[in-house]
Amino acid sequence: MFIRNDYLNLQLLQQQRLSLKNMNQATERISSNSRINQYSDDIGALSVTSQLNSLLRSNAQGISNTQDAVNLLNVMDSGASTIKDMVQHLRDLIIQNQDGSLSQADKSALQLEFKQTISNIEDIAKTTKYANKTVLNNSSIQLNGSNMYVDLGSSYKNVATGNHTLETTFTVDKLPVGERAFVYGFEGKHHAIEVNPDGSLMFQTWLVDGSGTANSYTIETKAGFVKENETYKAIGVVDTDNQMLRFYVNGEEIGNLNIPADQSLFDYSTSYWGNLRLGIGNNPGGQYDYPFSGTVSSGKLYSNAFTSREISATFNGRDTNNGLVSEWAASNGIYNTAGTIMNGATLVNDKINIRSGASLADKTQIELTNLSAKGLNLYSLSIDDANALQTVDSALNTVLSAKSNIGAQINAMTYRQQQLYSSFTSSSQAVDNMFSIDTAQESSIISKEQLRLQTTLTMLQNYNDHKLKAVKLLNQ
Template sequence: MYIRTDQLNLQLLQQQKLSLKIINQSTEKIASNSRINQYSDDIGALTVSSQLNSLLRANAQGISNTQDGINLLNVMDSGSSSIKDMVQHLHDLIIKNQDSSLSQADKSALQLEFKQTINNIQDIAENTRYANKTVLNSQSIQLNGSNMYVDMGLSYRGIATTNHTLETTFRIDKLPTDKRAFIYGFEGKHHAIELNPDGSLMFQTWFVDSSGTATSNTVGTKAGFVKEGETYKAIGVIDTDNKMMRFYVNGSEVGNLAIPPDQTLFDYTTSYWGNLRVGIGNNPGGSYDYPFSGTVSSGKLYNSALTAGQVASAFNGKDPTSGLLNEWSASSGKYNTTGTIMNGATYVNDKIGIRSGASIDDKTQIELANLSAKGLNLYSLSIDDTNALQTVDSALSTVLNTRSNIGAQLNAMNFRQQQLYSSFTSSSKAVDNIFSVDTAKESSVISKEQMRLQTTLTMIQNYNDFKLKAVKLLNE
C-alpha cells in the first residue's frame, strides 16, 4: 500500500495563500499610503530612509537654532539702532552748545540732556538681552595662555577664612596640556576656580589642621565636562557656618565637600601672597606655571555664602547685589574701579556658538558687542570737553561699524538657514520617494491577484469534486 502526497491540491492551496498575502500587502500599502510598512518590505530602502530621517531631524534642529541666532541678531540690530540715534543726538547737542547766543541756563539744560542721553545709552546696552544674555554690553579680557592676567591686589585676602563666594564667567579657547589652568581666585596657595587638562573644572582651597599642616582640597566636575569654544559660569562657595565648600557650574551644583571639624581654612593674610586675580602670570618651569587660554568676562567676590537659589538666579542674569565685595567686569573697560590689566591682555567681544548644521561640530559663532557708554568712552564725557566732538564721532564710527558687522552676521545666518531648508526639503522628498506608494500599480496588482485567487478557488473546488466522485465510484 502506498500513501501518496496530493501534490496538486498542495500547490493550489499554496497559490491561494500567496495571492491572499499579495492582496493584503497591496491593500495595506494603499490604506497607509506607504510602500514600506514593515522591515521585510524593503530592507535596503528602509535603512537608507532611517539615515535620511536622522538627517532630517538634525536639519530641523539646525533650522530652529539658526532662527534663534537670527532672533538674537535682530535684537542686537534694534538695540544698536537706538544707540546710534542717541550718539547722533549727542553730536547734535555738542554742535548746538557751540552757539554763542545761548545763555548759561540754555547751556546747563543742554549739559543735563547730554548727560541723560549718555545714561540712556548705558541703560539700553545693559538691558538689551536675549535669553537672559546681555548682547550689547558683552566684552571679555583675552588671556593668551602665557603671562596675561588681571590683578585685584592684596586687600581682599582676609576674606578667605570667612563666608565668601567666588564667581566668574569665562570661555575656553584651548584646554591646558599638562598642568591645570588658573581662571579666577587667590594666587599663591591656590584658592581658585581652575581648569584641568582632562576637561574638568574644579574649585580648590586649602585646609589647615591643628598642627599647622595645610592640605589641598578640591570639588569639581567629571573629566570631559567642558568643551573648547563654550562659555561657562562657575561659582565656588565657602560656607564656614556649615563647614562646607560647594561648587556650581551654569547654575547647578557639581560637587561639595565637608570641612573637617578639626580643620580651618588657610589664612592668606599670613603668607603665600593671596592676591585676587583673573588668570595668573606664568613662570615656565617655576612654581606658578598655570596660564589660562581663553576669555574671562567677569570676576566677583562676595562676603557671603551664596545659596543654591541665589546661584540659579545669577546664572539667569540676576546676580545678587548684597554682599558684593569686589566686581571686575571686562565690559566696564577703563572704568573698572578695581583690577590692573597685566602684560598686554586685550579686550574682545564675547561670542555665542550656534549649532547651525547636521553635525554637532557645525557651529556658527555670533559676535556680540559692547556699545555701552563705558565701552564707547562716553561715560564721563562732558558737553564742554575740548575733545567732546572727536570722542562722539569716534563712538558713532564704532556703532556704525558694529551695525555693519551685525548686518553681515544676519545675512550669513539667513543664508545658512536657507541652506538647511534646502537640505531639509531634498531629504524630505527623498524619504517621500522611498515610501510613496503607486496606487495605480498596487490596484492593478490587487485585481490581478484577485483573478488568480478566484481561478485557484475554482480549481480547488473542481478538483475536490472530482476526488469525491472518484471515491463514490470506488465504493460502489
C-alpha cells in the first residue's frame, strides 16, 4: 500500500499559522507603538539602536555636566562682579583721600573703610563656592620637573617622631621618567608623598632601628593610578600611638603598614634634613632631586594622626585646624609667609575637567581664578601708600581680565552644550525612525491577514468535508 502525505492540508495549516503570527506582530506593534519589540524583529536595527542609545545617555550626561559648568561660571562671574565694584571703590577712596581739605579724622575714616573693603574682598573670594568648592581663591604653583621648587623653611622640625599628618593637593602635568618625583614632604631622607614613573602614587618614610640604621618604607597605589592633568588630594598619616602608617588618596585608604616594634620614625627635628618642600627633595643638581612636573596648590602638616572621619571631612572640603603646624597655600600669593617661592616657580590658576561628551577624550577645562585680596596684591596695601593707585589699577585690570575669561568660558560651554543638544536630538530622531511604525500599514496587515485566515479556514473546512464524504462512500 502507498500512503501519500496530505500536502494541501499541511499548506493550509502553515498559512493559518503564518497569518496568526503576522496579525499578532502587527497588533503588538500598534499596542507598543514600536516597530521592534524583540531582538528577532530586526537584528541589524537593534544593534545600531543599542549604540545610539549609549550615545544618547552619554550626551545626556554631557549636557548635564556642561550645565553644571555654566552654573559654576555664573557663580564665578557674579562674585567677580562684586569684587570689581569693591576694587573700583578702593580707587575712589584713594582719590578722595588726596583731597587736601579733609581733616585727619576724615582721612582716618577713609583708611578704616579702605581696610574693611580689602577684608571684604578677601572674604568674598574665600566664600564664593559652587558645590562646596571655592572658585575665586584658587591658585597653584607651577613646577617644571627640572629645577623649580618651594622651600617651606626649617621652622617645622617640631613634629619630631610623634603623631602627625602630611596633606597635599596637586595635579600631575607629566609622569616622571626613570626616577620618582617628590611632591610634598620632608627633604633629604624623604618622608614625603611621591609619584612613580609607572603612575603609582606613594607615601614614603624612613624608620630607624636601635643601632641607628635607617630603612625606607612605602605604601603605594597600583601602577597607572595617577593620570596626567588629574587632581589628587593625598594624605599620609603617622600614628605612633598605634604603631601604624596609613595612606589616603581622594578620601580613600590606599593601604597601611605596621611600624615594627624595634623601629621609630627618622627624627627630622634634630637632623638638617628637616625642611618641608614642594617639588624637589634635595637642592637642584643633586643626585636625589626627583623633580616634580605639575602644580601644587597646598601643603599642610598636622601634629596629630588623622582619623578616617577627619580624612573624609578634609576630602569633602571641611578642613580642620586641629593640630595644624604648617599651612601653605598657593592662593595666598606673595603674601604667604610660610614659604619662599624659589627658582622661578610661578603661580597659575587651577582648572577643573568637565566630561562633556560620549568619549573619555571629550573633556573641557574650566579655569578658576584667584581674586582674593592676597592674590590681587591688595592685602597689605594702605590708602596712603605712594603706589596705592597703581596697585589698585593693576588689581582692577586683573579682575576685568578674569571677568573676560569667565565670559569667554561661558560662551564656549554654551556652544558645547548646543552641540550636545544637536547630537542628542539627531540620535533621538534616528532611534525614533528605526522604531516608529506606520499605523495604517499595520492595520492593513491585520485586515489582510484576517481575510486570509478566514479564507484558509473556509478552505480547510470544505476540504475536510469532501474527504469525509469520500470516506462515507467507501464505507457503503
